[in-house]
Amino acid sequence: MVDTDAELYREAFRSADIPMLIADTNFAFQDINDAGLDFLGYEYDEIIGEPVGLIAGNEEVYYEIIEHMLAGETWSGEFVVRRTDDRVVYGNGFATPVVVGGDVQGFLAFFLDTTKQRQYENVSDVLSRLLRHDLRNELNIIYGYTQQVASRIDDEDTLEELHLVQDTVLDIVHKSERARDLRDLLERSHGRSNRPVRLDVILQKKIVDATIEYPDAEFEFENVPKVEVIADDLLGEAIECLLENGVTHNDKETPRVEISVERADGNVFIRVADNGPGVPEGQRDLIFGREEYDQLHHGTGISLFFADNVISSYNGDLWVEDTDDDEGAVFCLCLEERVTDE
Numbered sequence: 001m002v003d004t005d006a007e008l009y010r011e012a013f014r015s016a017d018i019p020m021l022i023a024d025t026n027f028a029f030q031d032i033n034d035a036g037l038d039f040l041g042y043e044y045d046e047i048i049g050e051p052v053g054l055i056a057g058n059e060e061v062y063y064e065i066i067e068h069m070l071a072g073e074t075w076s077g078e079f080v081v082r083r084t085d086d087r088v089v090y091g092n093g094f095a096t097p098v099v100v101g102g103d104v105q106g107f108l109a110f111f112l113d114t115t116k117q118r119q120y121e122n123v124s125d126v127l128s129r130l131l132r133h134d135l136r137n138e139l140n141i142i143y144g145y146t147q148q149v150a151s152r153i154d155d156e157d158t159l160e161e162l163h164l165v166q167d168t169v170l171d172i173v174h175k176s177e178r179a180r181d182l183r184d185l186l187e188r189s190h191g192r193s194n195r196p197v198r199l200d201v202i203l204q205k206k207i208v209d210a211t212i213e214y215p216d217a218e219f220e221f222e223n224v225p226k227v228e229v230i231a232d233d234l235l236g237e238a239i240e241c242l243l244e245n246g247v248t249h250n251d252k253e254t255p256r257v258e259i260s261v262e263r264a265d266g267n268v269f270i271r272v273a274d275n276g277p278g279v280p281e282g283q284r285d286l287i288f289g290r291e292e293y294d295q296l297h298h299g300t301g302i303s304l305f306f307a308d309n310v311i312s313s314y315n316g317d318l319w320v321e322d323t324d325d326d327e328g329a330v331f332c333l334c335l336e337e338r339v340t341d342e
Contacts, residue, residue, distance in 0.1 A: 020110040022098070027052045027066065030106055039113065041084040057082040057089070065095050069107050072097055079111060090115045135176055143169045179302045194232055194314055196338035199261070199268060200224040202236045207259060210243040214255070217247045221259040228338035229268050231314050235335075238310040239270070241303035242331050246274035250328075263337060270333040279329045284320045311335070 013020060019036035023029060029047050037044060040055055047054070056062035057080030068075035074096040081089045093111035097104045146166050153159050203224050211219050229235070246257035258273045279287060288308040311318045317334040 016110075018110050018112065020108070021052070023052050023107045023109070025104060025106060027069075027107070039083075039089070039111075040081070046084075055081050055083075065109075069095060069097055072104065078114075081111065089113055136173060139169050139173050139176075143173075175302060194230050196228040197231045197233075197235060199227050199229045199231075199235075199270075199335070203239060203259070203261070203270070206236055206239045206243060209240070210247070210257075213244075214247045217250075217255040217257060219243070219257050219259070222261070224261050225263065227261070227263060227268055229314075229335040230338055231316075231335060234310045235314075238307040239272075239333075241307040242272045242333070244303055245331070246272055246276065250274055250276035252276065266337055266339060268335050268337045270335070271330050272333070273323055273328060273330040275323075275328040278322065278327070279320045287320070288318070 013022075013031070014033050016033055017035050019039040020033045021029060021036050022031040029050050029052060032040075032042075032044065032047060037047075040047070053059075053062055061077070061079050064077075065075045065079075074094070076094045077092070079091055079093045081091060083089060091111045091113045093109060095107060095109040098106045098108050143166060146162055146169070150159060150162050150166075153162065203221075207219055207221055210217075243257060243259075247255045252275050256275045258271075260271045260273075262269045262271075288304050308318050311333060314335060316336065317332075319332050321330045321332055323330055
């Protein structure tokens with residue numbers, strides 16, 4: 001009679017897309033699935049019976065895993081594997097003793113290749129240094145030269161054009177700093193789960209911060225209900241981006257931003273209305289970076305792109321509407337309310 005349970009588990013092990021291996025109590029390869037063979041570059045007969053240390057790319061981590069197995073403990077963390085072609089692969093792994101009838105019969109391990117992720121992180125670090133140092137320093141040099149030139153110019157029209165150049169340089173500096181700050185926030189929040197957060201506390205703080213940051217603007221808001229929504233630590237930054245957008249892209253002498261909150265059908269709706277130029281209907285996906293207008297025209301700013309992606313990570317929604325008087329735009333934000341039994 002065929003042991004169907006054993007066959008089921010054996011087939012699951014074989015067909016799994018994740019590289020997996022089983023070692024015996026002497027830490028030699030007892031079995032390995034197809035994904036593991038592809039990952040390591042070995043044929044099945046070449047590796048069965050060989051010591052697991054054959055693929056260890058970092059002896060310190062390898063012996064740490066061995067210590068956990070001998071102590072009957074599971075292990076998880078970063079590891080380095082050396083393939084049959086001597087190429088080093090970085091990854092995350094998990095290993096655990098296999099206990100049958102109260103005795104350890106072997107060890108199961110699986111791992112994920114994170115080499116590409118590490119490469120992207122290295123590129124990201126280089127780009128961050130570029131934004132933080134090289135680009136900013138060069139822009140400051142340009143700005144310094146324009147100041148020197150401005151001091152030697154008497155023509156008012158030329159001087160006005162030069163001031164426009166200075167404003168553009170400062171705007172680029174601001175955008176590079178914003179991109180760096182948002183990147184740092186994303187890295188610190190990586191891996192954190194969504195959870196209930198107090199929207200009223202976050203919103204009130206960000207409104208106060210905005211009134212200090214933009215003293216020439218007017219911020220109007222109603223009493224925010226005490227409510228929790230499903231989000232994380234980045235919600236405040238996303239709201240800050242919307243408040244900032246209502247001022248920095250406003251063409252009025254006195255920018256005005258109105259904030260209101262409503263609750264309906266298990267959701268919370270935040271409306272951020274401004275008296276700026278508005279957003280044409282055909283550009284409402286473009287401003288969030290959701291699509292490219294053409295090869296030369298992309299989304300209009302890093303802040304809205306950031307806010308849109310953060311809200312999407314909460315399974316929320318962000319969109320733009322016209323104001324009631326067709327002056328300006330309303331950025332609407334929908335989040336899931338955390339409902340309690342109280």
